[in-house]
Amino acid sequence: MARAATTSDAFNAIAEPQRREILVLLRGGERPVTELARDLGMSQPQASKHLRVLREVGLVRVRGAGKQRLYGLDARGLRPIHDWVGGFEEFWNETFDRLDEYVQDLKQARREEPTDGDDQ
Amino acid sequence: MARAATTSDAFNAIAEPQRREILVLLRGGERPVTELARDLGMSQPQASKHLRVLREVGLVRVRGAGKQRLYGLDARGLRPIHDWVGGFEEFWNETFDRLDEYVQDLKQARREEPTDGDDQ
């Protein structure tokens, strides 16, 4: 099998940096494709493709406005991600201590194996 | 080009569900590969490969313990993700209002176009 589709969930959708940038831009309000493409320095078709992915996972919605199509943010799909990652909050502080423990282990291991059994 | 490597950053690394499960398991403490593979119902080589990815992005670290290699969580790399997603926190509540606006738009559009019955 290949990697899961980018459209399979928000996790996969936001793994792409340019799509994250699009979301950031959309925090400023609705925007047409061309503007997004210009601001992000990508081709307009490419922007459309990224927006399609974001739409399919529900992070973005479209609204026709004359000849334009205005894309808007729907951030609700980001909440599960925030929650999941938040489940590790206590660990990214605690980890420093564990790392310290780890370093102590290394030191001790080196101390217990000075030069016997040596080369290769 | 193809999709960015899974090892290019934590965003890509955690896009894979099984890797997320591994991280969750590791919250319970250090574990050898075989145990992780068993608990997640995947083959040992597959678990090793996932762990390699997680190690390359720094979400996991290894420590030799006899013939075993104990994998441990290093959640610090998740913090940037939490922060980035957190930047949308105000929006996934506000979005309901905007959606409402959107729905109003739809209603009005329907009212101006002679389709079938009325609504409420």
Next chain:
DNA sequence: TTGACACTTTCCCATATAGGCATATGATTG
């Protein structure tokens, strides 16, 4: 109708994946 915009989709390609399986590496013990 025609034309001009604003987008979207299709086609092409190089690349990297996840997974299954076989095999290699590493460490420990006899």
Next chain:
DNA sequence: CAATCATATGCCTATATGGGAAAGTGTCAA
């Protein structure tokens, strides 16, 4: 030393990607 356990890597394949270019759809204005 060899045997054995624990883990890593190599090889294979199907699949999906992001990107460029080109062609298709939709909407408005004259």
